[in-house]
Every structure is written in structure tokens, then in C-alpha cells.
Amino acid sequence: MLQDKFGRRFHYLRLSITDVCNFRCSYCLPDGYQCDSPRDFLELDEITTVVKAFAGLGTSKIRITGGEPSLRKDLPEIIKTCAGTEGIKEVAVTTNGYKLPQMIDAWAEAGLTNLNVSIDSLDPRQFKAITGHDKLQTILQGVDRALALGLKVKINSVLLKPYSEALLGTALDWLKEVPVSLRLIELMQTGDNHDFFNANHVSGLPIKEQLLALGWQQAERKVTAGPAQEFSHPDYAGRIGLIMPYSKDFCSSCNRLRVSATGNLHLCLFAEQGLPLRPLLKEGDVAALQARLQSLMGKKEATHWLHEGFTGATKQLAMLGG
Known part of the structure; x- marks a missing residue:
């Protein structure tokens, strides 16, 4: 089992397969993707080596991220490779969902x-304002299809000052009937969003207090779970998770490592640099x-030292998929 000097064990690998994204989210790539480095992304055989190595050291969950991972045509083969590796019990993909209805069946089959x-945002106008794309209804159709296929579905929503209050109210109505886990994520400062962060950051703590006051109860955390504090309510089909990286002791339960699309190990999303693995992968x-x-x-x-304004090598979240 991979273990650090603080006794934390790493059951969970976040594997980026591209840093390219076709959305222009205001908090990540407001000007769209800028190709400022060689796009020499990991090939399938290199990915196979990564997954086998981590699985042999106790990792049981792989999350495939980007950028936008579905921009790689070989994503089904990558999923199949991960799912077919001994020791891997969960294979996840994080996506913006822009072609989810057309793609999700192939991913599930893999x-x-x-x-x-x-x-x-669950408001089409707000969604377009944040992402630059009028795709909300298409994405929601893909979510419905994923649920019909029996997949565990989480929705990632970044808390932003102009939209977060309306988001929670709309989401509570939606979660009455829809069995997804909604992750409300505090905006994180990165290398290129200092002013945006200061203008738009919203703490998740008041939302936690509001949920508890409404009768939501905090659920026990699984060993392979991400960093969210998850809450459930007997009157709701869905759940709510809060990811609050600026909260006390956030890093004490860290169980995940990251490998970039170019083959660097990142010990933290906000590490000062990636550590090269590519020669061994080749x-x-x-x-x-x-x-x-x-x-x-x-x-x-x-x-991660985020609370002291340290953002490491992370210019924007598409670099490593968050």
C-alpha cells in the first residue's frame, strides 16, 4: 500500500489523459483552451503501466479526468483497461458532458x-454564462441515461458568489426525485485566477449549517471516497456533498494521488511541481x-497551503482535472 510519512494511505488515483477542454468556464478557462505546451499525452500502453503499478500498490479506484477526457477518441479503451486491471474496483470519469447522451452507453459497456x-447551475441561462455553452438540457439527458444504466452519478458544482444561493434552492427541488450526489465545491485559487477568486469565493460552511438545520445528516466516509463531506435526508432521493478545501484539517484524510496527461506524478493538486514518471512508462x-x-x-x-495563498504549479484546474 502506498503510504506517506503522515500515515495517509492512497487508495485513489486521479489520472488525467488530456489537458484540452472545449468549455470556457469562468473560473477555469475563461478565454478557452490555450495550447502552450506540446500535447504529447500518455498513450494506452503507458496508461496500462500506470494503472497496473498503482493497483499493485493498493489503489482500488481510478478517476479518469482532463481537461475534458471525452475529447480522446480512445476513452472507451482506456476505461476498459482500467476496469480490467486486477485490484481496480471502481472506474470513474469526470466530464463536462457535452456529448454524454451519445457516449455514455459505450463507457458503461467498457x-x-x-x-x-x-x-x-441548473438554470440554462446561468449555465451558459458560466460555461460559454448552451448545453444544459443535453447534459441532463445524459445524466438520466447514466442513471438508467445503473451508474453511480455525482454532479460537480463550483460555488460562485453570483449563483450559489440560487443553485442550492434549485438543487434541493431537483434532488427530491433524482438519485445523484451533488458536490458543492468551494472555488479554489489557482495561478491565474487571483482577482476572480477574491471576487467570487464562497465558503461552504454556511451551507453545511443550513443543511443540518434542515435535517440533513452527515454520512460516513468510505475509504476510497473523495474529499467531500456528504449529507443525506430521508425525504430526498439524492445526496449533497461539500468540498471545502479551506476548512480545518481538510488534508488529513487525503487518500488520492494524481498523474498528469504527460506522465508526471503530482503528490497534491497544488504541489510545486510534477515528478516525472514518463521514462519508466515508456x-x-x-x-x-x-x-x-x-x-x-x-x-x-x-x-496544500492554499490557506496561505500558495497555488504551486497549478495555473488552472484543467491542467490536472481538479
Whole structure:
């Protein structure tokens, strides 16, 4: 099992397969994707080596991220590779869902178990204002299809000052009938959004207090779960999760590592730099890669230092998929 010097164990790998995204979300890529580095993304055999190495060290959950992972035509093959690796029990994809109704059946057939869809507003006009695309109804159709296929579905919504109050009210009505888990995520400061962050950051703590006052109860956290504090209510089909990276002791339960689309290990989303793995991936040497991963665990820090304004190498969230 991969373990750091603080005793944290890493059951969960977030694997980016591209940093390209076709949305222009106001908090991430407001000017659209800018190709400022070679797009030499991991090939399928390199991804196979990554997944085998992590699975052999106790990782049981793989989340495939981007950018927008569905922009890779071989995404079904990548899902199949992950799902077919011994030790991997959960395979997830995080997507903006722009072609979800056309794609979700192929992903499910390949072995997908979990789906995260980014929906920052349930109001079509607000959704378009945030993302630059009038695709909300199409994405919701894809969510319905994913649920019909039996997938576990989470909705990712970034809390933004102009929209968060309306989002919660609309979401509560939606969650009465729809069995998804809505993740409300505090906006995080990155290298290029300092002014936007200061103008739009909303704390999740008042929402937590509101949920508790309305009778929502905090659920027990699974060993492979992400960082959300999740809440359920007997009168609702869906759940609500709060991801609050600025809250006390947020990093104490960290159970995830990240590999970038170009083959660098990131010990934290906001680490100062990625640690190169590519030479070992090109060789396909699983044992050597495992030894390298274990040797790097001592470099993982106790916290992300976000509360001190440190954003590391993360210019924007599409670099690593959050």
C-alpha cells in the first residue's frame, strides 16, 4: 500500500489523459483552451503501466479526468483497461458532458462504474454564462441515461458568489426525485485566477449549517471516497456533498494521488511541481515504477497551503482535472 510519512494511505488515483477542454468556464478557462505546451499525452500502453503499478500498490479506484477526457477518441479503451486491471474496483470519469447522451452507453459497456458531471447551475441561462455553452438540457439527458444504466452519478458544482444561493434552492427541488450526489465545491485559487477568486469565493460552511438545520445528516466516509463531506435526508432521493478545501484539517484524510496527461506524478493538486514518471512508462516497467512511486511518498506535504495563498504549479484546474 502506498503510504506517506503522515500515515495517509492512497487508495485513489486521479489520472488525467488530456489537458484540452472545449468549455470556457469562468473560473477555469475563461478565454478557452490555450495550447502552450506540446500535447504529447500518455498513450494506452503507458496508461496500462500506470494503472497496473498503482493497483499493485493498493489503489482500488481510478478517476479518469482532463481537461475534458471525452475529447480522446480512445476513452472507451482506456476505461476498459482500467476496469480490467486486477485490484481496480471502481472506474470513474469526470466530464463536462457535452456529448454524454451519445457516449455514455459505450463507457458503461467498457466497464465504467461511476460518473461525475460538471453542472455549475441548473438554470440554462446561468449555465451558459458560466460555461460559454448552451448545453444544459443535453447534459441532463445524459445524466438520466447514466442513471438508467445503473451508474453511480455525482454532479460537480463550483460555488460562485453570483449563483450559489440560487443553485442550492434549485438543487434541493431537483434532488427530491433524482438519485445523484451533488458536490458543492468551494472555488479554489489557482495561478491565474487571483482577482476572480477574491471576487467570487464562497465558503461552504454556511451551507453545511443550513443543511443540518434542515435535517440533513452527515454520512460516513468510505475509504476510497473523495474529499467531500456528504449529507443525506430521508425525504430526498439524492445526496449533497461539500468540498471545502479551506476548512480545518481538510488534508488529513487525503487518500488520492494524481498523474498528469504527460506522465508526471503530482503528490497534491497544488504541489510545486510534477515528478516525472514518463521514462519508466515508456519502458513499461511496472516494478520499477512501483519502486519509484514508493520512494516519492516521502515528498508529500502535510497540507496544500492554499490557506496561505500558495497555488504551486497549478495555473488552472484543467491542467490536472481538479
